Amino acid sequence: MRITPRARTRVAAVAVVAGAATFALSACGSGSDGGADQKIASAAPTHLSGTVSLWHFFSDREAKVIQGVVDDFEKANPDVKVVVHSGQDDEKLRKAIAAGNDVDVAISYSTDIVGNFCQSGAFQDLAKYIARDKVDIGQLLPTARNYTEFDGKRCAMPVLADTYGLYYNKALLSKAGIDAPPKTLDELESDALKLTTYNSDGSIKTLGFNPWMGYQEMAPAHLASATGAKWLDDDGKSVVGSDPGWKELIEWQKSFAEKIGIDKLKKFTAASADEFSAQNDFEIGRVAMNLDGEWRVAFMKDQAPKVDYGTVPFPTAADHTDLYGGGYITGNIGGIAKGSKNPELAWALLKYLTADTSAVVKLANGLQNVPTISSAFDSPDLVRDPHFETFLKIAQDKNSLTTPPSPNGAGYQLAFADWWQKYQTTPGTSDLDAQLKKVDDQINAAASLNSVP
Template sequence: MEEAVRITLRARTRAAAVAVVAGAAALALSGCGSGGDGGAQTPIASAAPSHLAGTVSLWHFFSDREAKVIQGVVDDFEKANPDVKVVVHSGQDDEKLRKAIAAGNDVDVAVSYSTDIVGNFCQSGAFQDLAQYLQRDKVDLDQLLPTVRSYTEFDGTRCAMPVLADAYGLYYNKSLLAKAGITTPPKTLDELEADALKLTTYNADGSIKTLGFNPWMGYQEMAPAHLAPATGAKWLDEDGKSLVGSDPGWKELIEWQKAFAEKIGTDKLKKFTAASADEFSAQNDFEIGRVAMNLDGEWRVAFMKDQAPKVDYGTAPFPTGSDHTDLYGGGYLTGNIGGIAKGSKNPELAWALLKYLTVDTDAVVKLANGLQNVPTITSAYDSRTSCGTRTSRRS
């Protein structure tokens, strides 16, 4: 079993859950600017259709290898429902999705890579309220992991379902660490900085050749939400007001990053970062050895296998502040979300597809194994194939 999964499971500790839920709440609130309740929703049939037929569209953001994984599960859905045709629109980012729904385009089921839109889409009605379907079909929401359940609803409205989850941790190049005499991955931010400075090498002109770790905010997955659990930084107070400007965890994190960048050389770091390739390309800095350590999600395991199979790497929980070692092993948990667009021409068929993608055990396991994302329903952790081989990420 890949070590990245241990990060995921440890992220379900109480300390991590508190940090994650607070972050998710802030993200949801940040997307509430459009206003409106989306209008009343048309009542649905008292029972789910006994036979599914028709055409339904699925919009998602995955591309290339990952899009093939999605298509494989869609094929299974069509095989189980021979009179259904799923028209797949892959490579659709959140901005394209927003515009398509607003324009009334043919969007039935939509999958987003961000929980940021949940507050906006639930409140505005861009994603339909799923309460009627969930109650009628007796979908057990207790099978969702608590954190996942929290970030797929807003202000009492569940307009989204989780399409797997992401957990973050530290990836490190074992060969580069061994060459520098480092035997274990860092556990504190101070250790991360010290190891990174030791791992950083320079070209003859003084520019960075290999970077131990890039502390630059905005570099790949170096986002505030992903880093907050390292210092226990809080987003909101009990009244829902922002703590970003006053919580000591944020100050500690920002001061650490600033001092770290200055030791490397801010101008050199800017130039190095500007020359980085797209993080999802085969020229990813970590995959080609341009950085020795990196903060990344569990999906990198699949990318490494596909794009950089010869790299000897390991994973570990992301380091914490020296005064927050009790948080070590936790981290940020988020994920993809799916919903039924307000303009869906066949909402019953859209719900059937969304339900299949999110709570059907076999479908969730196949998606999780193919994408190397984290399953979000408890039954997926104990799933087995017909030959008895455990297939979930927990194996």
């Protein structure tokens, strides 16, 4: 579920969306209704015909999975031709829509564009289509419902999801005398310190868990479920400085890193191979436990089939054990582009890709990502691997959360992550409250600049 693998594209999306927010707003129209007043037929067509374009970011094997489902749609509708544009990242998509190119249905790899695309009108409002065709939005995972609409406007539908949990090497834990994976952050830290080994020169040989902010999937958003930390208030203002969950996570992470040694961690992290190569730290046993997404299950089958490992929800803070079982959820999203030449046919295709049980299950099995409609979870055709089952449960857990849509895209996440990566190397914590207040101010100022009048 990635141009290059998922997490790397997500990092790229954060940078692209944050940096291009103003461009998107000006190019796609300011304050457009996004199709809210479009004229649609009183009933869905009983026969579909014509040509519709589909833009998506998938490539290679994954593009073939998408094509297989598109072929099914065409087979069911023999008078329809879907012109597929694969390998189109979000920046290409953004420019194509702004230029009025032939874009009908578009799939993005980032939920972070939703706030911007809903508000600017780059993606049309789907409300009238959904109401007319009686599409049950209640079938969607609650988190997926949240990240596919903004300010009461549903301009997108979820196209599978990614969920995050903890991977652990059973052999390494057993060797260290650890009987079960950790459920709290304190246990994670304690176990990790036991599992960490050193070379004769004092450098790290094997790391129990790498707490370095910025290492692989170690990002603020992916940790938030451990304390239920919130990003924005109801007015879209940053609360990272006032939500106690963030402060708790920051203090835990910084203290953990300091116990191992900042310089040692920096050196160890710098020597890590590419996250998505066969030399991935967890896959070769260089780290014993790791925060990662469900896609790693497929990588393990392909690249490290002999490793005996387990998957569980990511630990929570000791004072938030009631949240255990949840995790961070994100995913791909699809919408009908502003200026679509055949919006009725575009809606039929989008609805098929996101609300048809057989299509969603086929996509989930082929792309090895989490479905987003409840009927797919119940389908006997959904392939259920014991390791993958963990992520299916996380996706359905009431305590799972996501990052809220914003007109400024991922700008607020990027600002906080940049600050945190610098803060982890700063001695002392006495000025933490003041620093977080500055982060709030920075996020709010940027959001104000990029808001639509």
